Amino acid sequence: MLIKIVLGSLDAFRWLLRLMGIDYLQLRAIMEIKLVMDNRRPGNAMFRIVDKESDNVLLMTMGFFTIMGLIMGFVVTLTDSPFVAMTLFLTFIMTFITLTVIADYSSVLLDIADAPILQPRPLDGRTILASRLVHITIYLLLLTFSLAAGSIILGSVRFGLVTLPVMIISLILATLFVIVLVQVLYSLALRFLNAERLREIILIIQTLAVLVFVGGGVVLTRILESDVLRNITFENRWWVYLLPPSWFAAPVALAVGPVGPTQLILSCLAVVVPLLGILLVVRVLGPGFGSQLEKLEAEEGTSRLSRREKSASVNRMSGLAKWASGIALKTQGEKASFSLVWKLISHDRQYLLRTYPMLALLFFYLALFFIKSDQGPGEALGALTASNQHLIFLYIVAFVAPFFITNLRFSPVYEAAWVFRSLPFARPGEILLGGLKAVLLKYVIPVFMLVSVILVSLWGPRILMDIILAGCTGTFIMLLYANIFGRHYPFSEEYKVAKAAGRSSIFALLFFVPILVGITHAAARAVFPPGIIIGIPIFLAIDLGLARLYTDTPLRMVNR
Amino acid sequence: MCADSNQPSISIQNLVKYYGDLKALKGIDLVIQPGEILGYLGPNGAGKTSTVKILVGMCEEYEGEVFVGGHNIRTDSLIVKQRIGYVPESAALYESLTPMEFLRFIGRVHGISDSSIDDRAARLLELFDLGENMNSRMSTFSKGMRQKVLIISSMIHNPDILFLDEPLTALDANTTLIVKEVISGLSESGKTIFYSSHVMDVVERVCHRIVILNKGEIVADGTFEELQRMSKRGSLESIFTQLTSDESQQEVASAVLDVIRG
Numbered sequence: 001m002l003i004k005i006v007l008g009s010l011d012a013f014r015w016l017l018r019l020m021g022i023d024y025l026q027l028r029a030i031m032e033i034k035l036v037m038d039n040r041r042p043g044n045a046m047f048r049i050v051d052k053e054s055d056n057v058l059l060m061t062m063g064f065f066t067i068m069g070l071i072m073g074f075v076v077t078l079t080d081s082p083f084v085a086m087t088l089f090l091t092f093i094m095t096f097i098t099l100t101v102i103a104d105y106s107s108v109l110l111d112i113a114d115a116p117i118l119q120p121r122p123l124d125g126r127t128i129l130a131s132r133l134v135h136i137t138i139y140l141l142l143l144t145f146s147l148a149a150g151s152i153i154l155g156s157v158r159f160g161l162v163t164l165p166v167m168i169i170s171l172i173l174a175t176l177f178v179i180v181l182v183q184v185l186y187s188l189a190l191r192f193l194n195a196e197r198l199r200e201i202i203l204i205i206q207t208l209a210v211l212v213f214v215g216g217g218v219v220l221t222r223i224l225e226s227d228v229l230r231n232i233t234f235e236n237r238w239w240v241y242l243l244p245p246s247w248f249a250a251p252v253a254l255a256v257g258p259v260g261p262t263q264l265i266l267s268c269l270a271v272v273v274p275l276l277g278i279l280l281v282v283r284v285l286g287p288g289f290g291s292q293l294e295k296l297e298a299e300e301g302t303s304r305l306s307r308r309e310k311s312a313s314v315n316r317m318s319g320l321a322k323w324a325s326g327i328a329l330k331t332q333g334e335k336a337s338f339s340l341v342w343k344l345i346s347h348d349r350q351y352l353l354r355t356y357p358m359l360a361l362l363f364f365y366l367a368l369f370f371i372k373s374d375q376g377p378g379e380a381l382g383a384l385t386a387s388n389q390h391l392i393f394l395y396i397v398a399f400v401a402p403f404f405i406t407n408l409r410f411s412p413v414y415e416a417a418w419v420f421r422s423l424p425f426a427r428p429g430e431i432l433l434g435g436l437k438a439v440l441l442k443y444v445i446p447v448f449m450l451v452s453v454i455l456v457s458l459w460g461p462r463i464l465m466d467i468i469l470a471g472c473t474g475t476f477i478m479l480l481y482a483n484i485f486g487r488h489y490p491f492s493e494e495y496k497v498a499k500a501a502g503r504s505s506i507f508a509l510l511f512f513v514p515i516l517v518g519i520t521h522a523a524a525r526a527v528f529p530p531g532i533i534i535g536i537p538i539f540l541a542i543d544l545g546l547a548r549l550y551t552d553t554p555l556r557m558v559n560r
Numbered sequence: 561m562c563a564d565s566n567q568p569s570i571s572i573q574n575l576v577k578y579y580g581d582l583k584a585l586k587g588i589d590l591v592i593q594p595g596e597i598l599g600y601l602g603p604n605g606a607g608k609t610s611t612v613k614i615l616v617g618m619c620e621e622y623e624g625e626v627f628v629g630g631h632n633i634r635t636d637s638l639i640v641k642q643r644i645g646y647v648p649e650s651a652a653l654y655e656s657l658t659p660m661e662f663l664r665f666i667g668r669v670h671g672i673s674d675s676s677i678d679d680r681a682a683r684l685l686e687l688f689d690l691g692e693n694m695n696s697r698m699s700t701f702s703k704g705m706r707q708k709v710l711i712i713s714s715m716i717h718n719p720d721i722l723f724l725d726e727p728l729t730a731l732d733a734n735t736t737l738i739v740k741e742v743i744s745g746l747s748e749s750g751k752t753i754f755y756s757s758h759v760m761d762v763v764e765r766v767c768h769r770i771v772i773l774n775k776g777e778i779v780a781d782g783t784f785e786e787l788q789r790m791s792k793r794g795s796l797e798s799i800f801t802q803l804t805s806d807e808s809q810q811e812v813a814s815a816v817l818d819v820i821r822g
Contacts, residue, residue, distance in 0.1 A: 029668035033657060040656040040697070116652035120616040120723075121669045122641040291620045 003035045006138055020282040022130045026123060030131040035138075065146040073150030082159045082256045083263065086167075086249030087240075089151050094174055094245050097144055101136065101182045102205045108136055109186060112293050119294075126286030133179055133282070144175050159256050166255040173274045174248040180277035187285050190292050208360075240266065247273070321441050328437050333425065337434030341408070341490050345442055348491070350412055358400045359447065366393060366451070388525055390455045390463050394470035395518035397451050401444045401474060402481040402514075408435055409488035417492030428489070428558040429551035435490040436482055436550070448474065465532050466525065472539035473517045479546035480513065487553050567630045569594045569721050569752035570615065575624035577610050577776075584610050586776040587624070592754065592769075594720075597747045599767030600756040603804045606773040608756045609649050612725050615754065616646045629721055642670065645719035647727045651706045655699040659685055659709045662698065663716055670717040677716070684712045688735065703730035711739060721752045728762060740766050764796040774804040 007028060014024050072092060076085045109132055118128060148171055156164040189201070240246040240262065250266035253259050329335045345351050411417075420431055452467045524531035570592040577585040585607045592598050602608045613619045615628055617637040626633045628640045654662055660681055667677030685694045688708045698706060707730050714722060724743075728736050743753055743766055757763055763770060764784055772780040772787075780787055780803055784796065791799040801809060 025671070026669050029665050033654060033661065033665045036661065037654060037656045114652070114654070115618065116648045116650065117654065119618040120641060120644070120646040120648075121666070122638045123669060124638060294619060294621070 003032065003039070006035060007032060010134065017130065020126065020130065020279055021124070021286070022127050022282065023124060026127050027131050027134070030118075030123075030127070031134060034131070034135050062142060062146040065143060066149050069147040070150030072147070073154040076151050076155045077158055081253075082155075082163065083246070083249050083253035083259075085155070085159075086170075086252045087243070087246045089148075089155075090170075090174060090245035090248050091243070093144060093147055093171075094178055094248075096147065097140055097175065098178050098182065099205065099208060100143065101140065101178060102185075102202065108132055109183065110293070115293065124286070125289040125291075126282050129183075129286045129289040130282050133183065133278070137175065137179060140175050140179065141172065144171055155252070159252070162255045163252050166251050170248040170251050170270065173270055174245070176274035176278055177244060177248070180274060180281055183281050183285065184277075187292070241269075244273075324441055324445075325437070328441070329434065331430050333430030334434035334437070337431040337490065338438045341435040341438035342442055344411075344491060345404075345408070345439065348411065350410065351407055355404050355407055355443070358403045359443075362396055362400045362447070366396075366454075388522060390459050391466060391470070391518060391522050391525070393451055393455060394467065394474070395514050395521070397448055398470065398474040398477050398518070399514040401447075401478050402485075404439045404443050405436065405478060405482050406485045408439060408486065408490050409493050411491035411493070414492050414494050417489045420489040420492065426555065427552065428555055429553050431489060432482075432487065432553055432558070433547075433551055436486065440478075444478070465536075466521070469521060469532050469535050469539070472536055472543060473521065475543045476539050476546065477514050477517060479543060479550060483546060483550050486550075487557050489558060568592060568627075569596070569629060570754065571625075571627040572611075572615075573625040575611070575614065575622060575626060577607070577614065577619075577622045584776050585622075588773075588776075588778060590771065590778070590781075592752055594752050595747050595750050596769060597743060597753040597755060597767045599763035599770040600754060600773065601758060601760075601763060601770060601800060602773035603758070606804070607776045608758075608773060609725055611773070612646075612649075612723050612754070612756050616644060616723050617641055643720045644723060645714035645717065645721070646723045647710050647714045647725060649725040651703065651710060653698055653706055653709060655701075656697055658695045658697055659690060659712075660694050662709065663713055666713050666716060672717060680716055681712070684716065685709075688712060688738075704732060704735070707731055708735065715742075715746075719751070721754070722746065723754045723756075725756045726759075727755070728757070728759065736762075760796045760800060770796070772800060772803055779803045 010028065010031060017024050017027060072089065076089055079085050079088075111132070148167075152164065152167050152171075155167060193201070247266045247270040250259075250263040251270055253263050254267050325338060329338055420428070423431075425431065448471065455463060455467065521532070521535075524535065568591045570590065572588050572590040575585055575588040576583070588607075588611065600608055600611065610619070614622050614626060615633065617633050617640060620634060620637075629643050631640050633640050654665075657665070660678070663681035663685075664674065664677055667681070668674070682691075682694065685691055688711075690705060690708055693701065693705065698709060701709070707727070711727060714724070722743075728739060731739065740762065743755070747753055747768075755763065755767055767784075769783055770780070770787055771778055780790065780799070787796070787799050788794050791802055
């Protein structure tokens, strides 16, 4: 049904697509199967930011973005100049969708998985490239308009109903512009970078996207509180020409009333650049697109070879980690799974994708606390270190750490876990424990240490006991998660299994465990300080018990 | 659309292919006539799949000249691709589609009308014993069932030249027999078949001409009878081992056994 509507509206642009040198019927056939497949895909991969455990990911994401966009929309009401308002609003939207394209849609643009299906067929490079661009455009327009819905309504109330159609067209053009921009960036990147480097860069940008996502909201509330915006004008500065959001804001100003030559020129740019850009991208970059992807594929092959030489240095553990693992690992089974998991969690893109943003978030929150207050930085720090807010940092770590464990069991090549199932182990605990230790040594302990060092250097040694107790309670929280969600062989499941309905509600419930433990800790510090010292042996004992429970995981629980 | 009978179906001149520094194909020369079934043999890593990928236009980075159906694959790849069919080595399919949907897609890409493609697809699926699974998703299919869909998708547009890379993988004996008969029938009606495999007895029985590749070079080229004269023992297997390996397989096997037994 929805697919029919989308394809129907695509038909309306038949002439334009033919003009780009595309075989329209082939394009339509590709689009149809792509949309059918998206529809069937469990946990719509298009929207990875929110894809956790729901079936209606698309709807949920759109609802989420609509709410976010509504908050955003108030910017529009803060200034009297429609040009300034629209520029600000478009800057936010365009930044966001640019990052989203790079983060979530690069898999569509740079997909080489279906090369063996499409390449031997009589398809032109242009048609394949166009099919990918159209595929992304469809989803991106949905996203843009959910984000913009609030602002469009508020804007048309404030600046007059005339602006409504203009805003809609402006947004479509802005979306096209973003797609052109990203495709050009990728073409350049593919020419100058190898596949592996490109993937690393994408990973960094994906992490950035999460930051902008969270950070944008925070910064925005700050802006809303201030009066800076009310009097700002920048119509006549030369740099507006270099700021693409202002191009797409200009037509709206044009619709409201008489404007200067600047906005006229900007409006022309808004129309000409995206349309010409998309035409040029398909016509010029299209023919070579197939061979660029082929290069990517070939490099995947060769980089695997060269990685073997490189991996020696990448995977080598630091002396400290080696020493620690020497102490921590007892049996051969533990050692085997430890070194396997250690290597995989350093490389596996999907694992890194799900965990790195959490790390980034952690440090983002840390930074946030220091810029939060309205006082000067020195003053703020003084106030902060006098408080007991170090506990918040410690428990953010405890909050983030379980993600590293619960994600351990997912892998795109989950079939390889047959190797564990075929092993003659009566108790799979060794394997599980080895994996857990690898995660601890590789990510959790270093992060905890780093945070602890920062905190002690700011707060002084008086918080040492808090850190030790938080270490024990953090371990408790992680072992709790491990016992409930981590009784699976590492990398043994496809990600979609996480959708199992009942599990998600337990997961949501457990979200509160770190918060509860943290609050208890803070209460003890405030009301009954010796409780902190007493708490340490108590939690240590619980930890040991939970670790034993985890080691004794019965085989039938793991072999599912 | 039938190929001109005076012109070779496939003509390869001094084909060289590099992967990084590795020279995978070291100057292949090969001419195949219409109606021929060519068996393309070689040990693992000899360059069989690389050759096939270049011939079907999946790989544009090579040196030398390659003509398929009289057209240069580098410059006229769309014309060539319209006339060829290909069974890839790995079962590449859109698994969340049903076989009917997938075949309809393939048909549309080749510009065949929906009614004609639906009719052909349904009949072929029925014949390959997939009638009942015609509208279920291929993600639930076994390896053999997927292979059947791949084979159908390579032939449904009635191509002049077929490239088959290990086409019988995971197929049961009955289906194998059907596919072999179909291949022979196609060749009788003038179609060319490029059959890449390392399953000897099928190649021995089906192919008119056998080419053996070793380390990126052709080491033998002829009918089975011609190849037989080159070897003391008569089976294709022994000819193959003699041409592509320096070591005695018995010696290697006994060394392996030594290691295992400790």
